[in-house]
Amino acid sequence: MLTxxxxxxxxxxxxxxxxxxxxxxxxxxxLACAEASDTVVARRRRTxxxxxxxxxxxxxxxxxxxxxxxxxxxxxxxxADETIEAxxxxxxxxxxxxxTHWSTRSMAKAAGLSHSTIxxxxxxxxxxxxRTESFKLSPDPQLVDKIRDVAGLYINPPANAVVFxxxxxxxxxxxxxxxxxxxxxxxxxxxRMHNYHRSSDSGVSRT
Numbered sequence: 774m775l776t777x778x779x780x781x782x783x784x785x786x787x788x789x790x791x792x793x794x795x796x797x798x799x800x801x802x803x804l805a806c807a808e809a810s811d812t813v814v815a816r817r818r819r820t821x822x823x824x825x826x827x828x829x830x831x832x833x834x835x836x837x838x839x840x841x842x843x844x845x846x847x848x849x850x851x852x853a854d855e856t857i858e859a860x861x862x863x864x865x866x867x868x869x870x871x872x873t874h875w876s877t878r879s880m881a882k883a884a885g886l887s888h889s890t891i892x893x894x895x896x897x898x899x900x901x902x903x904r905t906e907s908f909k910l911s912p913d914p915q916l917v918d919k920i921r922d923v924a925g926l927y928i929n930p931p932a933n934a935v936v937f938x939x940x941x942x943x944x945x946x947x948x949x950x951x952x953x954x955x956x957x958x959x960x961x962x963x964x965r966m967h968n969y970h971r972s973s974d975s976g977v978s979r980t
Contacts (some may be wrong), residue, residue: 783804789858802828803832803840829936863884864957865956866900877889877892890916899960905964906964
């Protein structure tokens with residue numbers, strides 16, 4: 774049985790999957806347990822019946838506090854969970870004014886913490902705002918043959934031939950990507966593909 778306040782808090786936790794996947798997963802289990810058996814919930818959530826039973830019992834015994842991991846041995850923490858969550862959410866969902874990504878120092882200034890503390894939080898949750906990965910997807914069935922032709926031209930050019938390579942500075946011209954940039958997530962840097970659209974002098978959009 775859930776109270777209205779408990780149900781509201783559980784729903785709020787499920788919406789923070791990008792911040793803490795484990796807590797969001799446990800909250801979904803408890804919400805589902807209010808309406809179905811352990812076996813049904815395990816099948817719906819793609820987990821084991823043992824896992825469902827564990828978090829059901831934890832919630833019955835300790836209510837919302839039962840969803841959180843027990844404190845580990847060591848020095849007492851000086852930063853509240855709410856502060857850490859706010860830093861993670863700001864890192865994932867916002868950008869600093871006039872910049873594309875947060876740095877430890879800009880985030881430290883915005884959050885009122887030291888840049889070393891921000892660095893520890895980012896390392897703990899595997900956040901890497903400074904990294905961007907690129908990828909290339911081509912539907913061309915002759916892609917491999919074309920790559921071999923181009924690579925072969927450089928490796929073994931025809932006799933008395935000069936090979937030129939021309940780059941139109943795509944990083945400057947790439948005003949509109951062919952596919953939206955995939956945002957940074959926990960353990961995953963920002964990703965963007967090479968293909969882009971731009972308008973030539975004749976007004977034709979090219980990739």
